[in-house]
Amino acid sequence: MATRSYPDEFKIEAVRQVTDRGYKPKDVAERLGVTTKSIQNWMKQFGADSNEQQKLAELEAEIKRLKAENRRVTEERNILKEAAVFFAGESKKNTRS
Numbered sequence: 001m002a003t004r005s006y007p008d009e010f011k012i013e014a015v016r017q018v019t020d021r022g023y024k025p026k027d028v029a030e031r032l033g034v035t036t037k038s039i040q041n042w043m044k045q046f047g048a049d050s051n052e053q054q055k056l057a058e059l060e061a062e063i064k065r066l067k068a069e070n071r072r073v074t075e076e077r078n079i080l081k082e083a084a085v086f087f088a089g090e091s092k093k094n095t096r097s
Helices: 010-019 025-032 035-048 050-093
Strands: none
Touching: 010 025, 010 035, 025 035, 035 050
């Protein structure tokens, strides 16, 4: 019997069905067409205590931080654009006198 390789996203979703949604590993294994042992191995690899899960949580936190920073920088840029337009208009008014 040939062993099949599954992408990490598939494995992580299988683990989430057990950890987050409360399904039994046996039920998830049957539904996905894998062995219960595979689910157990994936839980060790991608479960809440795994290094992979910690790395994923760190990356998600970094993405969240970067999105917030991007929003702030975009708002600052927009304010500066409006200020530049305002002061350019004021400058033109003062030079016509």
